[in-house]
Amino acid sequence: MAWLHQSRGSPRLVLVVVCVALLLDNMLLTVVVPIIPTFLYALEHPSPKPQAAQPSLIPLPSRGAPIPGAPTERSPRSTPLVSLFDNSTFRLQEVRTDPTPDPQLNGTTNASDSSCLLDGAFLEEENVRVGLLFASKALVQLLINPFVGPLTNRIGYHIPMFAGFFIMFVSTIMFAFSGTYALLFFARSLQGIGSSFSSVAGLGMLASVYTDDEERGVAMGMALGGLAMGVLIGAPFGSVMYEFVGKRAPFLILALLALFDGALQMFILQPSKISPGSVEGTPLLTLLKDPYILISAGSLCFANMGVAILEPTLPIWMMQTMCSPKWQLGMAFLPASISYLIGTNLFGILANKMGRWLCSMLGMFIIGISLLCVPFATSIYGLIGPNGGLGFAIGMVDSSMMAIMGYLVDIRHASVYGSVYAIADVALCLGFAIGPSTGGALVQAVGFPCLMVFIGVINILYAPLCFLLRNPAVREEKMAIIDQECVMHRKSYNTQKESRDFPLSDYSEEEETEE
Template sequence: MTVVQDCVGGTRLNGLLQRCRESRKLVLVIVAIALLLDNMLLTTVVPIIPEFLYDIRHPNESHGAVDSPEPPPPTTAAPTTAAPTDSTEDQARLDFLTDHTTVSPDADNVTTTLSPAEQRRRQRHKDLIEETVAVGMMFASKAFVQLLANPIVGPLTHKIGYSIPMFTGFIIMFISTLIFAFGRSYGVLFLARALQGIGSSCSSVSGMGMLAERYPDDKERGNAMGIALGGLALGVLIGPPFGGVMYEFVGKSAPFLVLSALALGDGLLQLLMLQPGVVRQDSDPPSLKALVMDPYIIIAAGAITFANMGIAMLEPSLPIWMMDTMGAGRWKQGVTFLPASVSYLVGTNLFGPLGHRMGRWLASMLGLIIIGICLMCIPLARNINHLIVPNAGLGFAIGMVDSSMMPELGYLVDIRHTAVYGSVYAIGDVAFCLGFAIGPALSGSLVKSIGFEWMLFGIAILNFMYAPLMYLLKSPPTKEEKRSLILGEKSSVRYVTYQNEEDEE
């Protein structure tokens, strides 16, 4: 009897597992978790790395040393009585003069010189600007490596399916997280960041391709990708405050050890439910060259690039700009990205279905315009509260573009090519990576040469200029229309040739 019950129980369990493996919703959950953890690792380092590297290079400098008041130098001059003032600005000017003015007893005039405290402030400002370059290059390394891996991973999914690259992405991410936890030098952390790029390529391309295959209906696909991008957004949301708070109160290794444990759980879920194995595609996939030569796919991909370039430039430069201009501590540097992350989560879930209804081209056009406006508002901030509205608007608008253009790429492949999605989402991920490669790599040099403000004004103008191109995606021609157009052109050429021959006769 017991044996029979065990057999029945085993049969039911196998049946349940089989139903779970065939469930589209479970696949959606696995992809969303993979994107969440990948982007948690991506953004957890944002508040940690700049200050950690600064501490490595300036081990003898305490964070409060620069801003601590210095006792005034002894002087034999008679004290100067300042007129009382109710103005905060006048009081600040008076404090500045008190801190930076040396009174000579042998002269009638006041000689203004830099105090040691001000000299330290200026040296720290210079060091922070230099730090922006190094941090920007490290942050960009992940996107550059991902950029190189995507054209390999995309066609590979056509040959072996999506599950093996997906599981490979988990393994690489797990290793990268452990290196981040125990790395103590710029070179080791740079390696960890670059290695993450390979894992991200495997997870992103495979995950999006898997969703596009499981959700063939365009409307359902848009909703599913909006939810998956919500997982991405949640990772971006949790990452910076999680990293900043853990680094402040526990230590540098703690957040990465927690992430490695979560990644291990995701890997076990993939192993159990997806059962990684080789799955070959039935239909012939479109070539990567054919997709790259499609102008409509390039326009959609370009929107993803420009939408994400602004926030990518802010990741290495905004924390350092806040340290420099606001004296912001670690937790403030992490929390400053919180409004953008929350609004990105709202934007992706809202415009997954809404973009299909109102027109994805229109949602992307409006998103690019809002991004430009918010980028121009950020340098006007004078404290962390002033950053809330522009950062929230920036995240919401990026969510509008991403949740509209990711399903649009699958739709363009459906109507203009063959419904095999690995390569087109490799292009979409390349577009995403271009923004996160060019942005951090250039931000340090641009901050150093033209300043933080003009850097953001420049990328805002680029978003304004690109936005009108979205109108071309309003009604892209289908494969049949394209074929008819080509045949029509050939017929016209034949007719003109025939008429010329008749005229010659």
């Protein structure tokens, strides 16, 4: 405990807290991906009404006359049934299901497999409803972010971080016990409020404790690695737990993780303490007028829009075309999650050396190509390559752009980071709001393959704009401050060098010799 009190506020422990918060947020974000479509399908899909469920009662004619519908070689078997009202004998004719698929049922590649016969019309409607439910989190987060950024500039990062934990805990409990679409929608929207507080305050706190640009890039990569780990664990964890344990189990486990995050914040961050910044931050509207910040935000938005569209539409597309069981609906995102984890950690270090603008541009090209390849998959194994490339490329863009936005504030505005990371989070929310909310309707209108082509081409066309971030212009007043810091750094370096070359003991010995 003594070590913990002495280490409060250290950059490494702050990084741990932010990683755990992002891990929890994104586990809750993705754990619902394989659960919600199948849960709503089982909850709201109308029960099938084959003709066998409503048997026709055919009265028997007099003896010797031919019996209509009597069992023959081509007719199904019949079962005698005696009426309790007038003692007349009836036969309950059982109707066999025609092996030919109903045109109203969307078959799959194997029409003989009865598990593939799903209600295509219902699934198309569910695409829209699931997309709106997934987008509600991002829409609410989008509305809250502009207020959270300036708030962190006034009261510090600690209280908003703790508020994010508490709201996230309540949202997780609601997911566990919600049994209707309305309650699930409310829980998802509530998660958006908690996510806004956690992500904006967490990233701003990291940028403030890691002042060196290179160290900040590495820290951002590691924090996004926590985010990636949440995405990595969430979908497979949710699908497996839902298949073999039940709907509540994964959310209750996440609630325990949220309690751990809250305890960690209480010990390390002291959330009861208000600690406003000593420098007044740049207004949010001023930052929004900066073209370099807008290009960076657009890159974050379009890069994440592809995977945001895949979250609600890919599981339903797999149910329609691959007859995938429930556990595969989450496992399909596993390659993207693993490669995103690798990409964020790898390019958190490499991006500064090879150029963050170049990493972002290459990443957006790879995203576009990966999305174009998704519709060619005919099984879950065919999704490994496209989803893996998609996750790796998004990791390249995210780790580079998060560091670039902090650097842009340093060289062009006041070095206060709450507002700029609110803009970054708004960009991510736009991608995760526009993608799911419009994806279901676009799938219904043009089809899943055409939608993937559309989003892939957008990423490829936007990629060259990252070249403009190669040498961003420095504001004149910031240039004067940077020059002054360079002069001070040079003087300090020369002083240290002189003290090494001519130690004080040598001066004293020479003076004594002269005397």
